[in-house]
Amino acid sequence: MNQDPFTDFQRLATEADSLARDLNAFRQELNRVLEQNAELMIENKHLRGRLDQLSGQNKQIDKPEMLPSRRNLEKLYDSGFHICNEMYGARRENNEPCAFCTSIIYGNGDRTSSRV
Ligand SMILES: [Zn+2]
Incomplete structure (x- = not known):
């Protein structure tokens, strides 16, 4: 290690900053995916309910026939x-x-x- 300790420190600090930025971006992406997942789950639930409703109506349409x-x-x-x-x-x-x-x-x- 014949490098200037301060240069080493600078380099590490820069790497740490960039790592923190990546980590932050990654966390935001993760949050976005989790939110999207939650939305899709809710939407799926609604659609499933609607589907049950519709198939229930079909049954009611079929039966009186x-x-x-x-x-x-x-x-x-x-x-x-x-x-x-x-x-x-x-x-x-x-x-x-x-x-x-x-x-x-x-x-x-x-x-x-x-x-x-
Ligand atoms: Zn007969």
Whole structure:
């Protein structure tokens, strides 16, 4: 070490300053990222809630499409009875499927509404 101690000190001080500046910039960047992360988490939460709301609405839209009367008919059909105009109330032999019945339950025909 034949250098002037004061020069050494100057150099170290400059390095320390620059290190402090870097550290400060890094901390600001870290804060910015953390803030952004928090914002995104909140936004994500809101969007998730909105999504749940929308899918909940969809469920509510889907359900009325299957009218309660239609569901009752389905229950009747499932327990082995015809619900079609052709054989209404008759037992379905061996649970054989009936195209008329299923078209009433699952089709978009208005035959149920004319009956109910
Ligand atoms: Zn039938």
